Amino acid sequence: MPYSPTRSIEGTVIAITGASSGIGAATAAALVDAGARVAVCGRREDRLAKLVTELGDDKVVPVAGDVRDPALNDALVAAAVRKWGRLDTMVANAGIGAYGGIMDLDDAELTEMVETNVLGTVWSVRSAVKQFRSQGDGGDLVIVASVAGFRGGADEAVYAGTKHAQVGLAGSLDRELRAEGTRVTLICPAGTHTEFAIGAGRIEGSAVLDSYLHPEDVAHAVRVVLEQPRAVRTTVWQMWSMQQQS
Template sequence: MSRQRSLRDTVVVVTGAGGGIGGAITRQVLAGGGRVVAGDLRPQSLATVQAELQDEDRLVVVPGDVRDEATSAALIEAGISAFGRVDSVVANAAIGFYGGVLDFSADDVSLMIDVNVKGSVWLARAAVRQFRVQGDGGDIVIIGSVAGLLIGGGKEAVYAATKGAQINLGYALDRELRSEGIRTTVIAPAGVNTAFAAADGRFGGADPSEGQFMEPTDIAEAVVYTLQQPRRMRTELWTMWSMAETH
């Protein structure tokens, strides 16, 4: 059996860290001995995470909008300033609206593309620049969705398109960067019990609190598992389903 790598003192940048999945990733990395640069659009959400964890030595928070490429650069710079390097980035920040293809305004469509797709691209670009300076590889993890692969009930056309773009971004980055020791993994979960996923009836009338869907900690554990794998191996795409869901 392959021995997992320790997260101790590794530096992980997490976007959307003030939300359910992002907050869980932050907690899990810190619990494993890692260090986190936590980014989120909402300063109050970051303040809540910071107050809860109370780990000033291993947690740095950086408010910012992932739609702006400068935000990704600031996250990487914060990691270098606080900890001397960056080992991994997790593109977790996302937004989605549930409805028919004619239900969205042009601004809605642009927002989903800018946050989900461009935000992932900007973070990957900033990470690659730093990984190349360090010269010892690194990890890019993108939190996608099974919506990018298939849709059961529909009414997620634009969101699904952005998630499909993230999956293909991951595949393309893998092929471009693998020879440099830079791994790219897309983790694509189905239903997760978060305020984001429960909005607008995404659970189809089911109560997510009844244990029928995954929890943010499940996704966070998948991220940690990915980061701990030996450098000789990689996972390109990891789809995750609850036992209650069919596809």
């Protein structure tokens, strides 16, 4: 047979964290469109229910909860396995941010940001790897981070620190897990027009948001890396809109 640079992900089973809105919800829609089945989690149960209504309860299973809880991540994987028998991919997408100088945000805000962005990613990865190893055939880990993980900006020091942590985590996981058939992809978008940081440094309706990436752009990147042949891996994908400074 002739070589094909793409493969179908129809019928694969994918877990997505932070899927109640923004990039996570767009990714769920893009992957279901490609024929995948998705288990989604987020803190807003009503948003997850809306996603199920839009995409179909035969294609989506929701699990409400906070990604900072290791048990939530285990429950997400278990829901996918219970409904479809396996897990092929984890998209660790959940994340929050707020703008402000190092002394401007309070202790609770900073703690939530670090725990969500760093520990939430670690817990989702561990839950997925445990399942991949029980299946014995590897899988895909896709970590949605940010270009801030390579170059932090003013008034986002702690946020950028959490994204640098994700960059380091992904690089190490690639070296650790590749031999057992697990690919690790780091997707790093610049500013994306979502609910991210609205009221915490971004203003809903601001004209600058129109110059940002769309969540569907990032969702497309996730789909592209998953549709690569299993012999190919993309380790880092940075994304900017044409109107944004890099």
